[in-house]
Amino acid sequence: MISSETEGIVLHRAEYREADRMLTIISPETGRVDILARGIRKPTAKLHAASELFTRGIFQLADSGGRFTLTGFQLIDAYTQMRGDYTKLSLASYALGLTAAAAQENLPAHNLYEILRLSLEEFCAGESGAFKTSLLHAMRFAAIEGIFPTLDKCCVCGEPDEQLSRFSAQEGGLCHKSCAPYSTAVSCGIVHALQECANSEPLTEEDGVIQSAFKLMRSYIREQLGFSVKAEKALDQL
Numbered sequence: 016m017i018s019s020e021t022e023g024i025v026l027h028r029a030e031y032r033e034a035d036r037m038l039t040i041i042s043p044e045t046g047r048v049d050i051l052a053r054g055i056r057k058p059t060a061k062l063h064a065a066s067e068l069f070t071r072g073i074f075q076l077a078d079s080g081g082r083f084t085l086t087g088f089q090l091i092d093a094y095t096q097m098r099g100d101y102t103k104l105s106l107a108s109y110a111l112g113l114t115a116a117a118a119q120e121n122l123p124a125h126n127l128y129e130i131l132r133l134s135l136e137e138f139c140a141g142e143s144g145a146f147k148t149s150l151l152h153a154m155r156f157a158a159i160e161g162i163f164p165t166l167d168k169c170c171v172c173g174e175p176d177e178q179l180s181r182f183s184a185q186e187g188g189l190c191h192k193s194c195a196p197y198s199t200a201v202s203c204g205i206v207h208a209l210q211e212c213a214n215s216e217p218l219t220e221e222d223g224v225i226q227s228a229f230k231l232m233r234s235y236i237r238e239q240l241g242f243s244v245k246a247e248k249a250l251d252q253l
């Protein structure tokens with residue numbers, strides 16, 4: 016039995032046996048880690064804080080042949096300020112779902128971890144709108160996964176064009192209607208919001224436009240990576 020510790024954020028949890036939980040965390044150094052938390056559902060459990068979704072902390076682990084058991088936990092941030100807000104919670108759940116789908120075992124995930132941490136902090140600070148935070152997270156996620164959309168030219172013919180008003184999730188970005196007939200029409204506000212994200216400029220479009228741009232990015236990520244996130248059902252109701 017080897018002891019180790021890692022910083023992490025709880026991405027998923029599942030009830031196991033009578034009083035246990037299986038936790039999935041993302042660690043910057045080792046990516047996705049599944050951890051058995053014994054007795055954590057008992058009212059007297061000392062490590063209870065470690066098994067809440069979104070919680071960030073230092074997880075102490077016993078490693079028995081690649082199977083990890085929780086032995087200690089130090090809380091860094093529970094992100095309590097966003098937990099009472101249904102919209103923020105739904106948006107944060109989507110960010111968790113993306114992270115869980117992309118993180119791999121035994122593979123460093125510094126960037127994935129960092130953009131999630133940053134987004135959870137932004138949701139709590141509440142300075143920018145929650146959809147701005149989510150749009151930025153989705154764009155950064157796309158960059159990390161190597162699927163950043165083409166926004167400065169037609170993604171099909173490569174012709175630079177400032178008036179592009181169509182988006183193709185399949186082809187990978189803005190395009191001419193003639194180049195991708197089944198592409199979606201997008202407003203110039205959405206195009207502008209995506210380009211501001213790409214250029215790391217402050218987002219100036221109003222909330223409704225940001226929300227639409229985020230929805231477009233969600234369908235883009237779904238199409239490009241071939242997975243959907245459970246939390247999207249709640250987002251479609253917002």
Ligand SMILES: [Zn+2]
Pocket residue numbers: 169170171172173174190191194
């Ligand atoms: Zn074209």
